[in-house]
Amino acid sequence: MIDDEATRSNVIEAADRLFYSRGIQAVGMDAVRNEAGISLKKLYSAFGSKDVLLNEVLHYRGRQWDDGIAAASAAARTPRDKLLAIYDFLNGWFRQDDFRGCAFINSFGELGSISPEIAKAAREQKSSFQRYVSSLVAEAGGPPSLAAQLAILAEGAQTTAAISGTPDAAAHARAAAVTLIDAAQPVSGAA
Amino acid sequence: MIDDEATRSNVIEAADRLFYSRGIQAVGMDAVRNEAGISLKKLYSAFGSKDVLLNEVLHYRGRQWDDGIAAASAAARTPRDKLLAIYDFLNGWFRQDDFRGCAFINSFGELGSISPEIAKAAREQKSSFQRYVSSLVAEAGGPPSLAAQLAILAEGAQTTAAISGTPDAAAHARAAAVTLIDAAQPVSGAA
DNA sequence: TACACTAGAGAACGTTCGTTCTCAGCGCAA
DNA sequence: TTGCGCTGAGAACGAACGTTCTCTAGTGTA
Structure with a gap:
């Protein structure tokens, strides 16, 4: 997709906010999905x-x-x-x-x-x-x-x-x- | 028990070794029990x-x-x-x-x-x-x-x-x- | 011998988490 | 219109974890 890069950086910035503020193990992929506003499927297809x-x-x-x-x-x-x-x-x-x-x-x-x-x-x-x-x-x-x-x-x-x-x-x-x-x-x- | 204090310090030292070397969330209470060599019951009765x-x-x-x-x-x-x-x-x-x-x-x-x-x-x-x-x-x-x-x-x-x-x-x-x-x-x- | 009690081993329970799967909806080509 | 592929939402799965429960064996005592 065209916005592939936009999606990736959106997710990375969302995950960065969460990991930095709460720690890594304390943040589930579900929370990352919510913060980034995308589906779990897309999250896992963008990052394995x-x-x-x-x-x-x-x-x-x-x-x-x-x-x-x-x-x-x-x-x-x-x-x-x-x-x-x-x-x-x-x-x-x-x-x-x-x-x-x-x-x-x-x-x-x-x-x-x-x-x-x-x-x-x-x-x-x-x-x-x-x-x-x-x-x-x-x-x-x-x-x-x-x-x-x-x-x-x-x-x-x-x-x-x-x-x-x-x-x-x-x-x-x-x-x-x-x-x-x-x-x-x-x-x-x-x- | 008489060895209450010995049990406590034994557990504390065992947990310290594990927490320090692997991190806190990565170490389960089961691993602490094994390292300390006591039962889960005793572990939880000594530390809530x-x-x-x-x-x-x-x-x-x-x-x-x-x-x-x-x-x-x-x-x-x-x-x-x-x-x-x-x-x-x-x-x-x-x-x-x-x-x-x-x-x-x-x-x-x-x-x-x-x-x-x-x-x-x-x-x-x-x-x-x-x-x-x-x-x-x-x-x-x-x-x-x-x-x-x-x-x-x-x-x-x-x-x-x-x-x-x-x-x-x-x-x-x-x-x-x-x-x-x-x-x-x-x-x-x-x- | 019978009984009450303790303690150890680990099974069990409920929850959380990473990851995958299902299913319904939607756009699109013919 | 019909079939097809894609997508999003979230259910589902298997594992791990904190904590509690069960069962069994042993011990001391009357």
Whole structure:
């Protein structure tokens, strides 16, 4: 059909909303069907199984993250500002009503030990983010270890914000990032 | 019975092993019964339901964490060394074969949005840890914001180590902590 | 010996869930 | 008009799970 792609993305977005807000195992395919407003038959003909659907949802989430980071860093000029833009992006995200932590961390915690697919998706998402941070750090002339530290700050901010229910962790992580970046580049930090 | 307490802790430890390694919803009460080696009847007479058992398991996990941190910091003399001992403790934990991330983060990701009890348990565990870090930072004469930053590093290290499958995050977090502590206390850092 | 009680093993029950099947309705070609 | 293929709604199926119930065997006691 012509609207094949429209149907798929409609289902993926509906499933993403449900999985993210309630967890994966807690959401039945029936709930996905209701949220997407299509029939079970169509749901299963578009995606062969819940596992397949979940995989596509995680890829969709990954793209959302990438787009968010890209948009946040677009305004920044220097690599340093692009790095700090990550925490500004987190700050805005943490303040959204439906924020409930990182979908990859949540999925990994829920099903990572039973589903190699999910473990792999989480691993790839996180390593992709680390590569992004690494490239910015390299551009800024910082050492590779700084990239690892900045990535850890971002991960920690996400779980802390999710569990505590407050967005404060973003500002704390940003302040720590400034300190770490400045400490790694004393030359550019001084005058 | 006299061995009532022994039965309870036996069940709690068995359930903890299973919940931690496979996730909560993926483990049935039948599996807990097998792992603990008791009858279903006794299991349900000791703990009224899976929810109750899970709650006790989380409290048990919390005590394990507290004990581990306490043991790791016992050898340290100064508040600064006690703070750094946190990351050494993480380093040892990440290297254990059965390491699969923080049980509270995992539980929160799996059931935090459906079960207020679990969300509360995770929140209390994390805020208890933050209070511990805060007290050490205060002892060391550092500002409260440093405590938040160090806690975020610890959280980020746990999720990073779990998802990446390597223990490297502990060393990165420790190095970042050293930088942050030194930057916050230029007086004691100099000399 | 007879009886009351306990405890263990697992069958059974009711529910939920992923997935498939049935069936009625509708458009469309001849 | 008639037959055909497609679609949507939801019933149905088989498995898994949390929880309860049943049955049996054993034990201590009078």
